[in-house]
Amino acid sequence: MNSWTHHLVIAPILIPLVASAVLLFVDERRRTTKAMISLAATVILAFVAFLLFRIESGPNDFEGVYLLGNWAAPFGIVLVLDGLSALMLLLTALLAVPALVFSMARWHAVGAHFHSMFQLLLMGVNGAFLTGDLFNLFVFFEVMLAASYGLLLHGSGPLRVKAGMHYIAVNLVAALLFLIGVSLIYGTAGTLNMADLAARIPDIEPDRRMLMEAGAGILGIVFLIKAGMWPLCFWLPPAYSAASAPVAGIFAIMSKLGIYAILRLTMLLFGEGPSAGFGNIVLLYGGMATIIFGTIGVLASQALGRLAGFSVLVSSGTLLMVLGINDGAISSGGLLYLVSSTLSISAFFMLIELVERGQDAGANVLAVTMEAYGDAEEDEPEEADGVAMPGTMAILGVCFAACAILLSGLPPLSGFVAKFAMLSAMMGTGAIGVPPTAAIWTLITLVILSGVAALISMTRAGIRTFWSSIEGTVPRVLVIEIVPVMFLLLLTLGLTVQAGPAMQYMDSTIRTLRKPSVYIDAVSKAVRIPDYKASGAGSETGSH
Amino acid sequence: MELILSIAIGVMTSCGIWLILRPRTYQVIVGLSLLSYAVNLFIFGVGGVKANVPPILGDGLPVTALADPVPQALVLTAIVIGFATTALFLVVLLASRGLTGNDHVDGRNEPR
Numbered sequence: 127m128n129s130w131t132h133h134l135v136i137a138p139i140l141i142p143l144v145a146s147a148v149l150l151f152v153d154e155r156r157r158t159t160k161a162m163i164s165l166a167a168t169v170i171l172a173f174v175a176f177l178l179f180r181i182e183s184g185p186n187d188f189e190g191v192y193l194l195g196n197w198a199a200p201f202g203i204v205l206v207l208d209g210l211s212a213l214m215l216l217l218t219a220l221l222a223v224p225a226l227v228f229s230m231a232r233w234h235a236v237g238a239h240f241h242s243m244f245q246l247l248l249m250g251v252n253g254a255f256l257t258g259d260l261f262n263l264f265v266f267f268e269v270m271l272a273a274s275y276g277l278l279l280h281g282s283g284p285l286r287v288k289a290g291m292h293y294i295a296v297n298l299v300a301a302l303l304f305l306i307g308v309s310l311i312y313g314t315a316g317t318l319n320m321a322d323l324a325a326r327i328p329d330i331e332p333d334r335r336m337l338m339e340a341g342a343g344i345l346g347i348v349f350l351i352k353a354g355m356w357p358l359c360f361w362l363p364p365a366y367s368a369a370s371a372p373v374a375g376i377f378a379i380m381s382k383l384g385i386y387a388i389l390r391l392t393m394l395l396f397g398e399g400p401s402a403g404f405g406n407i408v409l410l411y412g413g414m415a416t417i418i419f420g421t422i423g424v425l426a427s428q429a430l431g432r433l434a435g436f437s438v439l440v441s442s443g444t445l446l447m448v449l450g451i452n453d454g455a456i457s458s459g460g461l462l463y464l465v466s467s468t469l470s471i472s473a474f475f476m477l478i479e480l481v482e483r484g485q486d487a488g489a490n491v492l493a494v495t496m497e498a499y500g501d502a503e504e505d506e507p508e509e510a511d512g513v514a515m516p517g518t519m520a521i522l523g524v525c526f527a528a529c530a531i532l533l534s535g536l537p538p539l540s541g542f543v544a545k546f547a548m549l550s551a552m553m554g555t556g557a558i559g560v561p562p563t564a565a566i567w568t569l570i571t572l573v574i575l576s577g578v579a580a581l582i583s584m585t586r587a588g589i590r591t592f593w594s595s596i597e598g599t600v601p602r603v604l605v606i607e608i609v610p611v612m613f614l615l616l617l618t619l620g621l622t623v624q625a626g627p628a629m630q631y632m633d634s635t636i637r638t639l640r641k642p643s644v645y646i647d648a649v650s651k652a653v654r655i656p657d658y659k660a661s662g663a664g665s666e667t668g669s670h
Numbered sequence: 671m672e673l674i675l676s677i678a679i680g681v682m683t684s685c686g687i688w689l690i691l692r693p694r695t696y697q698v699i700v701g702l703s704l705l706s707y708a709v710n711l712f713i714f715g716v717g718g719v720k721a722n723v724p725p726i727l728g729d730g731l732p733v734t735a736l737a738d739p740v741p742q743a744l745v746l747t748a749i750v751i752g753f754a755t756t757a758l759f760l761v762v763l764l765a766s767r768g769l770t771g772n773d774h775v776d777g778r779n780e781p782r
Contacts, residue, residue, distance in 0.1 A: 261744055268751045275758055284769040288777045291695070291766050294759050295775075298702050299690065301755065302709045305748050312740065313716035 131181060135192040135207050137174045138215050138252040141167055146245035154238055161230045164241035168226050171248065172219035175212075182212035183631055191258070191652035199649050200322040206258040206649060209635035210461075214255045214386055217465055218379050220617060221472050222248055224610030228476050229372035231607045236281045236370070243280070246273035247376065254383055258649055260308050260318045260345075263387065267304065267352075271297050274380060277373045278365060289361075289368035296351065296361045304348045310341025321649035324394045324642050327401060339404055342395065346405055349391075352384030354442045356415035363423065363435030371479030374434070375610075378472040381438055382464060385445045392449065393639040403452065410450025410565065416443030417572045421579040430478040430587055434471060437533055440576045441467040447569055448548060454640060455554060458632040459547030465628075466540040466618055470532035473614035477525050480608065481591055483601040516600045521608060523592045528615045530584035535577040540621035545573060547629060672719050675711065682708035695763045695773045699756065706752040710745050717741030 145167030152160050182190065190207030193199065207215075226244065234240040250270025257263050275297075279290045308318065314337045315330060317323050330338055347358070354362040362381070366374050388409070396404040420443055423436030441463075448460030528539065535545035552566050621628055638644050682704050689701025717738035725739035763773075770777035 261747070265747065265751070268755065272755060272758065275755075275762070279762065279765075282765075284766075284777060287762060287766045287769055291759075291762050291775065294755070294762055295690070295698060295702070298755055298759060299705070301751070302702075302705050305709045305744075306712060309713040309716040309741065309744065312744070318740075 142245040142249035146242040149242045175215040175219040179216045204258040205256040225372040225375040228610040243276040289364040293365040307345030314338040321646045349384040349387040355412045366435040367431030374475035375472040413447030421576045455551035458636040461632040463544035466544045474529040534581035540618040
């Protein structure tokens, strides 16, 4: 193994950390310098993530286990890079670059230390994707959350402070639950290393296993709060819609972090053995309830920000449900859906800001209210000549239509491919001989209905915004604001064109995940770098 | 000892939860602090309750006579992170008080 590529595993954590530290020393008035440092760090991060992704998906057998501090696996903290974490790292970096570019138009100037917090958020997210240790996962979660509190409040204002306060309170309680869960697991299993824990689960005696499962359940609640499962999600739409556009754009990855943690831990700890299938029922029915709640929310939303917030819930619900079924082919479709929906929701959050700029804040609410009560339909004398569609509106309209297509899962963009992969896998379970069960039919119905709801809602909003806007002002949009949105949408287009290889990658990732022994072996067989003194002197007398 | 510890954790947790569910921000933050104390004690308890035993390995010391060092390390980290986030919450709470003029969690006084 090449030592240079080996050390690359820790780079996604170190690059943002160093960048955020350096940014603290740059004076707040030198915004361009700060923005350039931040952008350079993020682009390097994207490059590293891409490199790791290439290495991981390449043919050579890459051992992505990195022993921090050169301590052997169950005692020290390990970082583990596998197919799933490489994919999530790449996704994070691909969201971060456009969000950062978008923020440089305006948003990074409305408060202090935007770039430092942004980099710390990236560090927390990347660390959480890489870590192979439960307590370290908690630490990275807190790093990410602390940065996200600051970012959510960035720009200030009563609305943000109110939403932020609820968000912080909920997440502080979640952090306490995280600690309870982790300590219960430690108390019963005697280890916090995920691979070691997975290896030990079969040996835990039944009465202790019950406690261990309780700990895992409490831990699951924390991740479900982050992912936004139905009874735990009331903080999410207000918080995400109150955040400034680039912040909401990068927040799109945070709910997926909850999904990632659930996916990783259920596959690893409860994939096989005596506790197999633990929590699947909760995920299945919780996911269903989340989709229903999210769909109702999408239909009821009058402001575009809330519509996007509820779309996050629909996407989370679909993924939770897929995890609940726990079937290989459906899961790999779900993984593609995760990537596609994260990209499209992030693009949508940023697009909303552009579309709503120049409009009165209450215009949407007013429009829908008028639609409902119909009392403002005064017949204004229509101008005879048609209004020329300004170029800005045309670009925004096309992007909006692309978001609508993605969120509702219509062809030709990747939202359709992902939903089709999931649905055909669900139907496919019947083709073998077993007809799809009632649960599966419910799921198929829910997935399709949620898409229809998204389509109805987006169409209504689009008509109100682009065809019969009350005010009719053309928003002033900078190039560096629309390009990030288009970049994200082009990525989904690329995902559609490359759907074959993408599906293959998802398939192999899920197949590896479903064999926990691969992960366990990789971690337990990771070799330490020989002691410098011992290898230099050529003797074995070095004391440890 | 175990009984006192568990009663203490239970009382603090229940007080904390009750306070978190109150509509005033000050009560919420006191509730969060109480809950975090309870959780810290809980982490301690998970490592086994032992008195007068150091978590330090020494020559000739039997391993059974040692306290488990891992929960103590976890508690230390948890305290640091808990303090930091609670302090941040306090700042947000003050900002909310300044912006809305009252200390209700929704930023408005209840209708009388």
